[in-house]
Amino acid sequence: MKFSTLLFPLLSLAALSQAAPVDDDSGDDPIEALEARDAYPGQSTSMPTFTISDFYASGASHSSQIYIGFKVKSNPFGQTATCSFSMPLDNNHPVPTTNYYTKCKPSSFGFGFQKDATTKAYILTITQNTGKNLLTSAVSMENKIKTYVNKANPNGNYKYLDHSKKFTLYANLFLADFHEFFRHLYNNEIIDSNALTKLAAKAKTENRPIRIADLGAGTGAWALDIAQTFTSKPGNIDVELDCYDITDAKFPSEPPNNIQFKIWDVNESPTDEMKGRYDYVHMRLLVAFLPITQIPVVLKHAMSLLAPGGYLDWSDVSPGYPNVTPTNPNTQKCALTFVEHLKVTGKDPYLTDNLEDWIRGVGFQTVKSTHYSTDIIQKLPPSINMAMTICLVPATYAVLLKLISSLNPQLRSAALVRDIKEAETVIAASEEEIKNGATFTIPVSRFLARKGT
Ligand SMILES: C[S@@+](CC[C@H](N)C(=O)[O-])C[C@H]1O[C@@H](n2cnc3c(N)ncnc32)[C@H](O)[C@@H]1O
Structure with a gap:
């Protein structure tokens, strides 16, 4: 399979992750050229x-x-x-x-x-x-x-x-697989059940649904699953979900009635209408999108969205600790390029090491952290693991290209993969490695925090 077949859906994600100037010898922006080559009508607005x-x-x-x-x-x-x-x-x-x-x-x-x-x-x-x-x-x-x-x-x-x-x-190349991956890893508890019980009781006495926000929701895979799980049967817990993202590129065209999709950049202050509205705020897989300096800002925004006693549930990965099956140098190179990219663009590849401190730092009262090592992840069913590998490597390809195009000549000469041609070679070789059983796993952490009542 050629690398362009894997690339397009993630290029748009990667493109959002930084705004470094393009510095390409040819004078053309290779990212734009590839996007133009692979785009097809309707792709950006409907979820396959x-x-x-x-x-x-x-x-x-x-x-x-x-x-x-x-x-x-x-x-x-x-x-x-x-x-x-x-x-x-x-x-x-x-x-x-x-x-x-x-x-x-x-x-x-x-x-x-x-x-x-x-x-x-x-x-x-x-x-x-x-x-x-x-x-x-x-x-x-x-x-x-x-x-x-x-x-x-x-x-x-x-x-x-x-x-x-x-x-x-x-x-969906990236998100649906990851959602199923998280479902397995969390033993189907994609929303914290203790929190849900407490919130359901509170919402019942106030005669209203539980109000949930998903920040950086993408396709809304998590929220769509929650909506299906909790409202499909009569007498079930009633939920109302708001999915926020900086772009509507991946919003589904016909979401269920109890989910609203809205554009909001989490770096910006929430409106008064949003403040204190939510019982549960979910965030997932944002490590590649939020610069280190913005973490406390975004956490403060999440806190202000919550009603007293509300919960924050943030799951993310630690790209800084990749585990690639040995003897797969190209997949290894992809994994390390991801880390390199995060560092160059001001993100923290070790975010999950520090996130509990950040969360406490903005005033959340209780924080429960759960860490899933790559050993645990590798014990998931093979198809789920495979999904993680398939997802991660294209993600890395996308950032790899973006990295190359944004590096100045000095950084570029020191980079793991220095030009588009080399990237294509590494990608094709990594594809082969994966077909032959290579896996590329990164650890996952989940943080459940509660705002004071
Ligand atoms: C890797 S996806 C994760 C999607 C979703 N949370 C999930 O787990 O399925 C990251 C998402 O964050 C969104 N995003 C990036 N920066 C953002 C920002 N500043 N504000 C809101 N959303 C943002 C991207 O558009 C993208 O949809």
């Missing part, structure tokens, strides 16, 4: 989805084989594929599992169907190479195995996974 139909994972009457299959339609591209896999029935497998990446027809689509050793859930991962982008999505399916009973002949009985045949997944 995969529509799955005719999904089944089951045995079959009088058969010693078990099967999984489905049709997938990629929107807005409209391309379709048929994916299937079969294997012999055995005692360990009521339904089949197959490694990511099992090719579909056409082979521009691929999938994996694996069992999570801890939760026992099945994880379906789907990827499409559109020729311009690599779209990936993953979803957990509850391990609900049922038996089809053939009354006429017990040999005709077979087991199947009880799951809807038709469903839609958000497909």
